[in-house]
Amino acid sequence: MINWWTRILDFIAPRQCVVCDQRLSPTERSLCSRCMLHLPRTAFQFTPDDNPMAQLFWKLAPIQRAAALIYYEPRSEVAQIVYDLKYADRPDIGEDMGRLMANEMQAAGYFDDVDVLLPVPLSRKRLRQRGYNQSEELARGISDITRLPIVTKALRRRHFHRSQTQLSRRERQKNVADMFELRNATMLEGRHVLLVDDICTTGATLTACAQAIKDVRGIRISILTFGFTKS
Numbered sequence: 001m002i003n004w005w006t007r008i009l010d011f012i013a014p015r016q017c018v019v020c021d022q023r024l025s026p027t028e029r030s031l032c033s034r035c036m037l038h039l040p041r042t043a044f045q046f047t048p049d050d051n052p053m054a055q056l057f058w059k060l061a062p063i064q065r066a067a068a069l070i071y072y073e074p075r076s077e078v079a080q081i082v083y084d085l086k087y088a089d090r091p092d093i094g095e096d097m098g099r100l101m102a103n104e105m106q107a108a109g110y111f112d113d114v115d116v117l118l119p120v121p122l123s124r125k126r127l128r129q130r131g132y133n134q135s136e137e138l139a140r141g142i143s144d145i146t147r148l149p150i151v152t153k154a155l156r157r158r159h160f161h162r163s164q165t166q167l168s169r170r171e172r173q174k175n176v177a178d179m180f181e182l183r184n185a186t187m188l189e190g191r192h193v194l195l196v197d198d199i200c201t202t203g204a205t206l207t208a209c210a211q212a213i214k215d216v217r218g219i220r221i222s223i224l225t226f227g228f229t230k231s
Contacts, residue, residue: 018081018093030081030096040071040078042228045108053228054204061210065222067110069101072199072227082198082227086130091137094198096143097226105224106146115191116223117142117150120209121157122178138226139196148194154187155180155214156210179205180212190218201229 050067119135
């Protein structure tokens, strides 16, 4: 709801689109309407069990469905969304993009029979540095639309080796091997769990998450990310 206080704040300190820097209207959040319209959407939600992202997990992890909202390309205009979310102290971008993901995925029935959202955890060191978990902020936005509960205490990241950004597929898999530890299986038992993360490149981190929880009794696992990096 847009109230007079919001309009006054926008007048005093105009908000700008993350992508094009144009001034946002009171009804726009993070992205202007033009940039929102031109996001490079994947449409993976319409073929959730057989698309380029889902295929990354075949024979590696028991994933029921996988999708991303957009194609992600480093150093592109759209990459600024993820950069600001992670490094510019902008958790609000995560919530805004989470709401966008939820609205578009929900229309395709992507959340049907999903029980809980499980954001990929950060290491304690990285969480202290950043002040928030970008995946959890995305999950907050998704939950705001779907009303699905968010589980943050079931899975823990044991350690942080180094950033995945410049690593090959093999290096990424080695870098995250045994990185995640199941802390509370009862939170996930008998539930369809949706893993939430910002970007899927090789699927190594999400595979490691799925491997850590796959033996929970009665669990089913699916994946949703904001971006998918084309190989």
